[in-house]
Amino acid sequence: MMECAREKKLVLLGRFGAAHGVRGEIRLQSFTADPLAIVSYGPLTDESGARAFRLLSVRPQGKDMLVARVEGVTDRPGAEALTGVELYLPREKLPAPEEDEFYLADLIGLRAEMRDGTLIGPIVAVRNFGAGDILEVAPEAGGETLMFPFTKAVVPTIDLPAGRVLIAPPAEVEEDEAG
Incomplete structure (x- = not known):
C-alpha cells in the first residue's frame, strides 16, 4: 500500500x-500564512514524495493566487503537466507553532470525543471545500465518515498533548441522530 501524506506527516x-x-509559469494557490513565503521552504514534493519541485520565484496575481516559476519548467506544456499537483513539505521541516497554535496536519489521528467523553473516532482528514475547514472523523463503530465544521463552536477544545479534540455537534445534527 502506498504511504499517504498523513502517514508520512506531510x-x-x-x-x-x-x-x-x-514561458512555463504556472498559477499557484498557497496555503501558508504569508502566501509569498511558500518559495522560502525549499524543495516541495508531491504527495508520494516521488517528485520534487523547487519554486524559483512567485508573485501575486489577484487576491488569492500566485504565479510561480518552477525549476525545469520552461514552456506551457511543462506547466500544464503540473496542473492540480499538490505541494507538500515534511512536518519536521516547518517551524514549531506558537503557544496555542497548531498545524492542521497535527489534528490527523487525534481522537474526536463528545463533551461527555463518548468516543466518536479518529480524525482522518481536514477538508476544505471552499466554505471553511471540516474535520472528517471515522466513526468508532464503522460506517461512513462524519464531517464536522472546524469552528470554535463545534470544536471548542483541542488538546494535542492528550491526543484528542472535543466535539459539540450543532443541535440539528444531534436531533437527526435522535430521530
Whole structure:
C-alpha cells in the first residue's frame, strides 16, 4: 500500500493551478500564512514524495493566487503537466507553532470525543471545500465518515498533548441522530 501524506506527516503547502502564459509559469494557490513565503521552504514534493519541485520565484496575481516559476519548467506544456499537483513539505521541516497554535496536519489521528467523553473516532482528514475547514472523523463503530465544521463552536477544545479534540455537534445534527 502506498504511504499517504498523513502517514508520512506531510503538510500541504500549496496546489498548482493552470499554466500562465507560454514561458512555463504556472498559477499557484498557497496555503501558508504569508502566501509569498511558500518559495522560502525549499524543495516541495508531491504527495508520494516521488517528485520534487523547487519554486524559483512567485508573485501575486489577484487576491488569492500566485504565479510561480518552477525549476525545469520552461514552456506551457511543462506547466500544464503540473496542473492540480499538490505541494507538500515534511512536518519536521516547518517551524514549531506558537503557544496555542497548531498545524492542521497535527489534528490527523487525534481522537474526536463528545463533551461527555463518548468516543466518536479518529480524525482522518481536514477538508476544505471552499466554505471553511471540516474535520472528517471515522466513526468508532464503522460506517461512513462524519464531517464536522472546524469552528470554535463545534470544536471548542483541542488538546494535542492528550491526543484528542472535543466535539459539540450543532443541535440539528444531534436531533437527526435522535430521530
